Amino acid sequence: MTPKDTSTITITITDAMERTMSLLGSRLTAMTPDALAAAISTVEWAHLPDWEELDDVEIAKTSALDKMGLKGQLLIITEASYGKGNGAFLLDASDLMNFINEHLGKYRECFFNGDVVIVELEGKHVWLFHHEGHWALADVA
């Protein structure tokens, strides 16, 4: 399977939560930034003003998501993950920017359309985007 194909692999939100709980070693009530931040001891949030006026790639670059150095397989939950037939997305970190760029066309809504959760399954980082326009990178190792 080529790296590009991995962008379309989805698992259920429940499966994604179980894998994330396994990584965190603590219980989660939801796969949302609020719930994850509550489960992780220290999360420092940064704010992105006027994020709704930016397109997805601009948000990713402004929040330095493309420079976070996320590696390996990523588990991603966007608002589209809760749409019919969708779920949590599994893809290689090298495909992240492509996935963000193509999200609006594929799922008919922006990648940043509210909450976004990105779990680095191997490197044990979690990147969160809160629907109020705040983002954070947390180390869960």
Place this chain on the structure above:
Amino acid sequence: MQRSSSKGSDDEYDWNNDPHLLAAYGFCSIDNDDQDYERAYAPGLSASASIDSPQPAVNKPGFIDNDDGSNIRTGPAELFGQPLTAQPLPPATRVFVSGQHPDAPTWWYVSAHLPDTIVRGYVQHFRVNTDLPEPSSKLYQIKSGDTVEALARREFSASVRDGHDLRYYENVLLAVNRDKNRAGIKGTFQDPGIFGGGVNNIQLEAGRRIWLVSPAYARSLESIVPDGSLTNGGYAKVKRVLGHIEDLVQSVTESPQHIDAVAGEYAEAIKDHLPEIIGITAAFILAESASAFLAATPTGVGQLAAVVIQLGLAAFGASFAVDAGIEALKHGDSWLTLAWTAQGDAEQLADASREFLRMLVSIAAAALTLLGVRGNVDKGLKVANSIKIQPPAVGWSPAMVTESGQAIAGGPRLVPGSIATTGPVDIGVSAMTGVGSGGSKVSKGSSSQNQEAGQGERTVKNSAGQTVSRKLVRSEDELLAAAERHAGGSLDNFTEYKPNWWKSPDDQKRIEFNLEGHPHMNEGPHVTVRVFDGKRHRVVEKIFIEGKETFR
């Protein structure tokens, strides 16, 4: 030139000829000219559907002039535009064409004026006839049993006077429709000088349509009918009789020329919706042009301004934005007075257009503020799919005697109308209280119904340090009531797709009902309402509990 009225024409890429496709896509068949259109017509079938943005074009009044009527859709059928009404618009429906589809110019964007509703959307251009005898005329579908005498009596009886009995007006109908090659009326002119004599020389043909002109226009044809020719300059001679109406419509349709100079930071918001607003306003003016309150101008001008402002507010989903009233009314009055007295003067009409735009700016600013949307967000405003109108009317109060025995003479009396919307506009919670239609519906039996009566508004700094307007309620119950009101009466109407988040069945609206708040953003319990703009669900309203705006 009369339009084609043949059945089974090239209707919408044969969607209507394939019942399986129709059923699969939920489209209405258009082959239903035997139905009772008024009964079958049901506006708001797809009230929440999003209508494609039109490109400005045409800007003419017209009528549906096809035996099958016309479906009115969110976009072209071939681009999967959905019908906006349960049944097609009936033949002879008044429309105002103010645009065309950006990807399919043969689909015209119209505001259709039905008995108590203005519906906007796309129709096939060949179903619309814009070649009106005069702007105030209307197309009439002849029914079995109709006679030209009965029609003339109904339309012109108030204008009958010595030397011009009903037969004069029958001749007018014949002359006007002969000039437009209408097949529904045939015969020869009757001699209005021979009262009560002769046979009926003019016949109607049921099932066809003819033009009915306004009494003012009919009277203006005295020197032409029955002997004169409308085609040999006849129309030019009487054109200015209806100049007021033409000037009014022109001041609206020419407004796009001035938008950049006038609208300032609201230019984008208004520009995006100008074809819709032009269509709604012009359709209303033309439909009401014969009414008493407009005919009575200049005294009727202020009343018309008030109604048009209410139309604009309703279109933008801000029916109760009373703060817009004073400023908008000032510009509205000025617009109508300038247009009404322009007598075709181009410079004055340009001034009128600018005042029309200034009125729109006041309306847009009020609507945006009410919706909690920043002024320069071009997609912040949505326009209602349809607007239900009970137009104001001038009635006559009967003479009466007061309790103290004082006699009060009867007199003219303005009967206020009402305006409500259906469609994708998102209405502020407090704004829609008691209206009961549109983006929010009145709660059905909720124990917390109307508990927002004490709701206030406060300017605060949000978690990002920005100054924003927040609505405030007094308790968790009221917060729930606000959420339920936005969900059409109950959150049960929506689906809870993740903790604290609900979405509407069509996913156009998402509501966050959060009694905990966000500790990291220092926000207390709140309701956030988001509406989809084609890319994102943008915040249109945020409500907190007074005294608990921050996290504790």
